[in-house]
Amino acid sequence: MKIVIMAGGKGSRLWPRSVDEKPKQFLALTSEETMLQTTYRRLAGVMPSEKLYVVTAATYRPLVFEQLPELEGNRIITEPVQRDTGPCVALSALHFLREGDDEALVMMPSDQHVPNIVALFEALAKAESVADAAGAILTLGIVPARAETNYGYIVASESETLEGARKVVSFVEKPPLEVAQQLVSRSDVYWNGGIIVWKPSTIAQAMKEHQPDLWHRLELAGGHPEKVYGDLPKLSVDYAILEKARNLYTIPFRYEWEDLGSWSSLERVKEEDADSDGNIVQGAVHAFESTRNIIFAEGRRAIVIGAEDLIIVSTAEGLLICHKSKEPYLKAIVQQVEKKEGGVG
Incomplete structure (x- = not known):
C-alpha cells in the first residue's frame, strides 16, 4: 500500500x-x-x-x-x-x-x-x-479515551462485519458534552x-x-x-x-492517539512536561501563583501572575488569552476577526 x-x-x-x-x-x-x-x-x-x-x-x-x-x-x-x-x-x-x-x-x-x-x-x-x-x-475507528466534544464519532455495527472490520452505521458530528458522555459508554462507538x-x-x-x-x-x-x-x-x-x-467499514484502534489540532490536545501530549503547578510552558515564561495554564512566549519573555486554566500564547502574529473552557470557540472567532479585518482593509 x-x-x-x-x-x-x-x-x-x-x-x-x-x-x-x-x-x-x-x-x-x-x-x-x-x-x-x-x-x-x-x-x-x-x-x-x-x-x-x-x-x-x-x-x-x-x-x-x-x-x-x-x-x-x-x-x-x-x-x-x-x-x-x-x-x-x-x-x-x-x-x-x-x-x-x-x-x-x-x-x-x-x-x-x-x-x-x-x-x-x-x-x-x-x-x-x-x-x-x-x-x-x-x-480507523479510535476507541475513545474520554468524552470529547471536538471530535466526530463513528457508530458501527456489532454484528455486521467484513473480515473483522465493522460496518459503519452512522456518523455523529462534534456532539455536546452530554451526548459525548453517552456515546463513549457504548462499545459500538469510536472517534x-x-x-x-x-x-x-x-x-x-x-x-x-x-x-x-x-x-x-x-x-x-x-x-x-x-x-x-x-x-x-x-x-x-x-x-x-x-x-x-x-460499503464503509471501520477497523477498531485501541492504542494512544491524539489529533494535535488544539492547545488542549497539545497539553495532553505534553502532560509529563508540566511544572509542579500543572502549567505547560514554552519559551521565556515566568509563572507565579498560577496553575493548570498553557503558556507559550515567542521572541520575548512573559510574566504570568495568579492565572488559572488559561491558554496564553504570545507570538509576532498576535496575543491569545483564552480560558480553557472557551477554546472550542477559538477557530470561529479567529475566522470572524480575520474576515472583519480583511473587510476593513
Missing part, C-alpha cells in the same frame, strides 16, 4: 502559533521536529519510504521540500489552492489512476500523535487487505480519526456516484487541475463521500 500524508490545512485552532503562512503541520509543537517530519519519519521506519507521499497546497510545497529534503518531487501531490479533503482525495486518486496504479491508498492527516507506529501499521495493513479483497472503504484506506478505483467509483460534477471537472482538466480547482466546492471527504457510502 501507499500512504498519502495530507498536509494542506490551516490549523486555526492553534492561532496565533499556527497561521496561514506556516500552519501547524510545519511547526515543532511536541518535539524538535515538526509534525509533518515526525509523521513521515515514523512511517518511514515501518515501510519503504518510496511508498510515502505528501499532498499539500501549492503555497506550502516549498515548506514540504525544506522540511523533507529526502522526499522526491514526484511524491508530492500539489493542490493548486486549498479546497478541503474532498477535492484533495479526488486529486490524489486521479494522480495514481493516470499512472495505471490501483494499489490501496491510506489517506491520513499529518498532525496526529500516534506513538505506537507498529500498531498503526498493523491496523492499516489489515484495512488494506479488506480494501483490496472487497473494494470497500475502511476507516473518527480521519484515516481512510481505499483503492483509487474505489475513490473514483464513490466520487462518480456521490460527487459526479466534482470528479468530472477534475477528469476533464487532465494534468492541469489548476484550471478548475479553485472553482471546486470546499467539501470534507466525510460529507462528500463517507457519510453517503454503503
